[in-house]
Amino acid sequence: MLTDPSRRDVLRQFGALGISGAIGQLYSGSLFAGPGGATGGLERLVAGEVVNRGDGQYEAWRNSMVWHLRKPERYPDTIIRAHSEQDVSSAVKHATDNGLKVSARSSGHNSTGAALRDGGILIDLALLRDVEIDADRKTARIQPALWSEQLVREAGKHGLAFPAAHCPTVALGGYLLGGGAGWNHAHWGSVACYSIKSADVILADGRKVTASADSYPDLYWAVRGVGPGFFGIVTELELQLYPLPQAIYTSMYISPIDNLQTVVAALDKLNQIKDERVEILLLLMHDPQAPENTPPTEAKICMVGVNAFADTEKDAKAMLAPFADSELASASVFRLEDQPSSFAKLYNPENVDTSIGRYAVDNVWTDDPGQALLSLVEHFKKTPSPRTHVLCSYGVKPELREDACFSRIANHYVASYLLWNDAENDGANHAWLKQTNDLLEPFSKGTYINETEATLFPERVKSSFSEDSWKRLAELRKKYDPGKVFHTYIGYS
Ligand SMILES: Cc1cc2nc3c(=O)[nH]c(=O)nc-3n(C[C@H](O)[C@H](O)[C@H](O)COP(=O)(O)OP(=O)(O)OC[C@H]3O[C@@H](n4cnc5c(N)ncnc54)[C@H](O)[C@@H]3O)c2cc1C
Incomplete structure (x- = not known):
């Protein structure tokens, strides 16, 4: 044999x-064909591209939201590719004002294609992938669609490292929100989400808040493990790095x-x-x-x-x-x-x-x-x-x-x-x-x-949460997203 x-x-x-x-090489994003055919009011509010259901490019965009080939039969009304945090905030506010639901996507690696939902707006964060290393403080500020390999490469230039995903193109956004079991993580503080020092979050009203141990600690608690059912959109993270x-x-x-x-x-x-x-x-x-x-x-x-x-x-x-x-x-x-x-x-x-x-x-x-x-x-x-x-x-x-x-x-x-x-x-x-x-x-x-x-x-x-955490997440969802603007977990309402 x-x-x-x-x-x-x-x-x-x-x-x-x-x-x-x-x-892991099979990242989405390359299928984008450009703006094309955008209708409705959202495109006037954001700098990013907007594609609506019915537009010629819609199906190519929809397919590119999930990296594997088993595409879910779920159809957002509109997909926007955000160019900035401001775009995310404007799109979320637009959704809230118009009674629409919102989902977010970082690199589309979630196997259930959680970002693809029926109706409402899908905000694609794929272009938000800046990274800035502070070598003295051993920290990184990153945007959510930064790939695991990109963070490791940038940190490595400063003699630093991070327990990023084993696959190069998994974005840190979804990976960290769900926990993150990456390279050498047993040594680097268990699951990678424990290395989140703070997170910038766009809430349902379009406001940006920073969640950390000292500011919005309940939101900070939620960011560290909630997975694909968060009641906000993370636009930036500060991470603890470790010696390479x-x-x-x-x-x-x-x-x-x-x-x-x-x-x-x-x-x-x-x-x-x-x-x-x-x-x-x-x-x-x-x-x-x-x-x-x-x-x-x-x-x-x-x-x-x-x-x-x-x-x-x-x-x-x-x-x-x-x-x-x-x-x-x-x-x-x-x-x-x-x-x-x-x-x-x-x-x-x-x-x-x-x-x-x-x-x-x-x-x-x-x-x-x-x-x-x-x-x-x-x-x-x-x-x-x-x-x-x-x-x-x-x-x-x-x-x-x-x-x-x-x-x-x-x-x-x-x-x-x-x-x-x-x-x-x-x-x-x-x-x-x-x-x-x-x-x-x-x-x-x-x-x-x-x-x-x-x-x-x-x-x-x-079964991914303790009973207490599950209950508290439901309470926080009500507190931060009373109008249920953000999609919760697939299979839950
Ligand atoms: C090839 C491959 C290798 C992998 N390797 C590992 C590994 O080594 N270790 C590991 O732990 N996991 C690994 N995973 C699993 C991976 O962590 C999850 O699939 C994760 O959800 C992918 O993140 P994403 O940003 O691509 O999610 P996406 O598919 O883009 O988004 C999924 C959902 O996450 C939420 N989300 C994503 N970004 C944001 C944001 N910025 N703000 C708010 N909500 C957001 C949304 O609810 C969204 O619907 C791997 C997956 C694949 C396919």
Whole structure:
């Protein structure tokens, strides 16, 4: 089964750590065809382009709001591409004055296409992607559509870093609002939203307020974890940055999936002793090197990537050494150890597959990743699409804070990323995901809102929050958006 010692295809997948990275090149925005055909009163109020339903360009614009190919059948009346914070404020005020609903989009990576809603105004923030680094204070001021890779690159110029998403083109806006499980986040303060120092928010009346620990603390609490159901639009964020690791090293181990028991037993032990700066990502995947006539059930592999975010080569290698000495390594049929890496390499477009597809994702936080993964093996072998994979992020830092509504996490994270080609296979893939969720349920400590399939399973939005946080969010929604101008979560009203 493991035919090519160069393992190039697998390496490409590992380049940005799995499908998240692989599909990350497929950003929206390039489909914009320009203004064209705008009608109504909004275009007089904003500098940005406005397209209304019925305009010739409307469908191209609508499609470009969601990066994957499974476009939701939801149709805003108007899409505006904001040129400035003032545009956002004017559009929101216009919506409030005219009884219209509003949604926002940063990079359109949300798998449910949460920004696409029926009726009202969709405000596309894609052009709002400025970044300013304050090296002395170790902070960044960013606009919401800034891509993860752009922030990491700019911060890196000042010897600084941030736990940005694993995929280069995921915007910080939606990523941070929902929590943010990114590079080295166990070491950099758990989920990335805890590193938000302040957020500028446009409220339903068009007013801008700054939410921080000292100003609008309830709004600040909500910004840090609310996900795709916020009652405002974030136009700027101040973020805490961290010293850039000077030596990033990587190891990779591949085994047939039938070795999974040994692999997870080894990882359970390694996770106990690993340095906080070591990130372990396990992927169940189809072997891209499997000969074409291999039955799909016999072509599944388990790949483990280990990244050490250290400051010296010596430290990095010491952090990776326990992996090389473990049963993880001895059970592997392929291994590549102690490879020098960098954020530029981890995000390198040449290392990632740029094909696109129909996409769905769901997940659980769990304290028992080994049993959770083992419960999936036979089911995973029968996945309807060879492009689908399951990821387990080991040893996240399960920290919860009173000043953030982010309120569900456990020691590990298991997520299923489904990618397939044809609409006719939607049903089979959705059913497979439902069964996956059912199999993982006994091991679940809650879900992560940024990667739940809310259109198919709306209850998973709620299971991303503690009961107290869910109740408080509803109260704050009433306080800040009494007229229900902003769309709440898909599946909720
Ligand atoms: C390829 C890929 C890789 C990913 N990798 C990771 C990863 O490594 N770690 C991780 O934690 N997650 C990851 N994700 C999940 C990602 O965090 C979520 O999909 C997130 O919602 C994407 O943000 P976005 O700005 O593109 O959202 P969009 O799709 O643009 O917006 C979704 C919703 O978020 C809200 N929203 C977005 N921006 C704003 C704003 N400025 N103000 C108010 N509300 C806003 C709105 O409700 C909007 O409807 C990945 C997703 C993909 C597709």
